Amino acid sequence: MAVALNTLVEEADRYLGSAKIQDYCPNGLQVEGRPQVMRIVSGVTASQALLDAAVQARADLVLVHHGYFWKGENPCVVGMKQRRLKTLLKHDISLLAYHLPLDLHAEVGNNAQLARQLDITVEGPLDPADHRVIGLIGSLPEPMHPRDFARRVQEVLGREPLLIEGSEKIRRLGWCTGGGQGYIDRAIAAGVDLFISGEASEQTFHSARENDISFIAAGHHATERYGVQALGDYLARRFALEHVFIDCPNPI
Incomplete structure (x- = not known):
């Protein structure tokens, strides 16, 4: 089955109560991809390694705890940020990120x-x-x-x-x-x-x-590997979607 991207995002926002939580970054849909979602790939951080794995897994949406656009960061789309965004946009993949709502x-x-x-x-x-x-x-x-x-x-x-x-x-x-x-x-x-x-x-x-x-x-x-997995599982059950968690090891 497929679900409309907007419907999935609205449910994730509602379930986490993200609109009520002040944060250091925007929570929810950070990059818009194709309008229908069948396969979610989740991971802790929207690193290049996760994005490359999501492309290989034919993801429609990447769900993470650590996304982009943090307060105080350089807003210019250059270097690492350009390469990450280019990967998402080239492959029409959405990025859905929740920071403090996924901690709380x-x-x-x-x-x-x-x-x-x-x-x-x-x-x-x-x-x-x-x-x-x-x-x-x-x-x-x-x-x-x-x-x-x-x-x-x-x-x-x-x-x-x-x-x-x-x-x-x-x-x-x-x-x-x-x-x-x-x-x-x-x-x-x-x-x-x-x-x-x-x-x-x-x-x-x-x-x-x-x-x-x-x-x-x-x-x-x-x-912080377990919250995003649990949220991905919840959305997969709610909308009868495929969900795969991909762990990109980080010693920190």
Whole structure:
């Protein structure tokens, strides 16, 4: 079956509530391709590697978490940006991108999906008093040694994480996928035993050590692979479409 591009985009916008979320980039349809969609290719970032793979897969639409047109970037269509846009336009492929809406969503969001992957029970937002904070709080079924949990992360994500180990077993966790390491102090205030993010900053080490909590940096790309897959699956079910997730490995 095929679905009209506008119909698919409207449903994705509605489902994610993207119009209500302030962001650093436009969410939704970023590049318009052919008017009918039968095959979706999803991936984390709209890199050239993903676009080339989407062409080979005969995609009508590419769905990503990291798209284009970020605030503060050079708006000129030259170099890498020209080559990427040329690929989409030459092959009449649409680009559909959701950044913060795909971090925040309670079902298909990156944070909710990471919890499912790691068997974490979601209890609520990382900071209920501040809706701008994206992360979540949750718990494990049983207390675990930090090294054992780090091994679980490695097995699930296929990437060795950076572990800063606290002195206690972990049960209560806070997390924010991608570049959410700056929320570690909010997590400490919430009383977590472990905070997980994709990346780490220099000061993250000191916050974890001096507050005696564990910290895991599991990779920006690795922690944000699951939301876009879940959204692609949702749209594929909703409109009886084909959906293929293509992972272009990124060690960051």
